[in-house]
């Protein structure tokens with residue numbers, strides 16, 4: 038019964054969409070065109086209704102076409118939301134919004150968007166649009182609660198919206214440790230924390246949290262990070278002090294040396310905190326993203342000011358469970374190796390034997406004994422896959438312990 042109603046509704050809507058897409062068949066479209074041509078002769082409209090110059094497209098006609106397409110898009114989004122609602126029902130009565138979230142499915146949807154894209158819009162623009170649609174579809178159950186390193190306006194918050202869209206509750210938290218704790222306790226459904234920057238390297242406080250926390254990595258986000266010099270007056274000559282996160286100072290080292298060599302550099306816990314402080318004095322500035330400037334009412338004096346134009350931060354999405362494979366995944370392992378000759382070689386050799394690429398390896402004091410190290414290893418693939426399972430089994434003789442921190446879709450756009 039449900040299926041019958043749905044397909045009938047779908048056919049009806051598809052018909053409506055087709056006529057709107059072709060431009061002339063839709064009643065409302067024709068009405069729009071008529072209204073426009075007989076509109077009262079206000080100067081602006083009269084200009085739009087004028088015959089276009091030879092070779093120039095007709096503005097009024099183009100807008101009628103756009104209106105028709107908008108109607109089709111809106112009808113299709115509504116139809117998609119209905120199906121997504123039914124998918125929710127198909128999953129059964131689940132305890133909370135977090136149980137409806139499927140990162141592997143979202144990654145597959147977005148990859149298809151990229152594969153289909155022939156322009157004129159860029160992949161990242163289309164991914165953003167579809168991300169928002171899925172975000173809104175999921176929020177029909179209940180919006181997800183996402184913890185991040187606050188306050189409002191940080192790059193972490195931008196990463197939250199890039200990954201989850203805007204139909205969520207973003208929860209600003211005081212420290213990276215708190216993000217882990219809130220996810221582990223269930224107060225947040227997911228968390229987003231920075232893990233490495235292309236200019237500055239690893240954020241070690243994030244890696245170290247995995248030594249003791251039970252959270253799982255269920256996604257990654259890559260964000261191009263643009264830094265600006267922000268102040269309440271917007272004049273560089275007035276600046277005596279600059280606030281920022283140490284990582285951001287490091288990303289803008291050459292620029293600061295050239296343009297503000299004598300200003301005092303004051304490290305604070307986040308760029309947004311820097312912006313919050315800079316709003317209190319005319320001689321203070323912050324290095325932060327423009328969104329922090331918007332939140333705290335600051336003007337951009339200069340930007341982007343990062344030394345490397347490809348400056349990118351990678352964030353991890355933290356959750357409480359592992360998700361199935363999406364088809365293009367990464368696995369993060371925390372390996373405590375045995376203190377014996379060739380131990381590191383012996384844990385990496387199985388990966389090579391089974392054709393798995395290691396994307397990254399990082400050693401940190403393992404907190405298990407003096408000079409004992411833990412290795413954070415990222416490998417292409419998913420733990421569900423045969424070659425990964427075989428590699429892990431073959432490593433077993435050479436490790437004290439292996440923790441699978443997560444198997445998650447590789448970042449999209």
Ligand SMILES: O=C(O)C(=O)C[C@]1(C(=O)O)C=C[C@@H](O)C=C1
Pocket residue numbers: 121124125137138139140142143146170171172174175
């Ligand atoms: O396919 C699903 O499992 C859905 O719930 C639908 C949908 C979507 O809008 O496409 C919504 C949320 C999930 O995180 C993944 C996909």
